[in-house]
Amino acid sequence: xxxxxxxxxxxxxxxxxxxxxxxxxxxxxxxxxxxxxxxxxxxxxxxxxxxxxxxxxxxxxxxxxxxxxxxxxxxxxxxxxxxxxxxxxxxxxxxxxxxxxxxxxx
Amino acid sequence: xxxxxxxxxxxxxxxxxxxxxxxxxxxxxxxxxxxxxxxxxxxxxxxxxxxxxxxxxxxxxxxxxxxxxxxxxxxxxxxxxxxxxxxxxxxxxxxxxxxxxxxxxxxxxxxxxxxxxxxxxxx
Numbered sequence: 001x002x003x004x005x006x007x008x009x010x011x012x013x014x015x016x017x018x019x020x021x022x023x024x025x026x027x028x029x030x031x032x033x034x035x036x037x038x039x040x041x042x043x044x045x046x047x048x049x050x051x052x053x054x055x056x057x058x059x060x061x062x063x064x065x066x067x068x069x070x071x072x073x074x075x076x077x078x079x080x081x082x083x084x085x086x087x088x089x090x091x092x093x094x095x096x097x098x099x100x101x102x103x104x105x106x
Numbered sequence: 107x108x109x110x111x112x113x114x115x116x117x118x119x120x121x122x123x124x125x126x127x128x129x130x131x132x133x134x135x136x137x138x139x140x141x142x143x144x145x146x147x148x149x150x151x152x153x154x155x156x157x158x159x160x161x162x163x164x165x166x167x168x169x170x171x172x173x174x175x176x177x178x179x180x181x182x183x184x185x186x187x188x189x190x191x192x193x194x195x196x197x198x199x200x201x202x203x204x205x206x207x208x209x210x211x212x213x214x215x216x217x218x219x220x221x222x223x224x225x226x227x228x229x
Binding site: 001032034036038042043044045046049055056087089090091092093094095096097098099100 | 141143150151152153156165168201206211212213214215216217219220221222
């Protein structure tokens, strides 16, 4: 099983600032990596797939990068609605999710 | 509107069975693989099972293999999860999720999610 490790567990950032979230795979997943956003009481929402392609309707302030085992989700200028939990998911060998990063208001 | 609506959750005793359903609408159901993903209270996401567009490829997480069975009825635009020999650790919100492709063996992300149905396993 491929293990996905996200860091940090919690990230405190002020509105308007940049947030950088990391995800590491225990073995290469090529570019088969997605990012999801989940707000309290809501289902996850697909943000990024293929490591760097934004899903339909996702604002340009969200960007993804990386390949192999190291991946990054960057939110360029945080809006109030961006504070949530973010999960990475590999789909190179079946599916596994990271444990999540909680992005909170500083 | 593209929509997934889960049903069938509830309180069940350990060792008993439960069948979850997911009704799909707003897209061509048999063009896509489908999945079940669960989330224990206060915890992260765990992929449970996936099924390809024609049921030809099916996969399970090790934690449910041999106990859960996924199926679909393309004529009814519906996805199912038969859960047997339930354990306390199966307690979670179960989401139905649409794949962006036809296969289910780890090839695509999940672009549409339902709101989930809660399963509680307790005596």
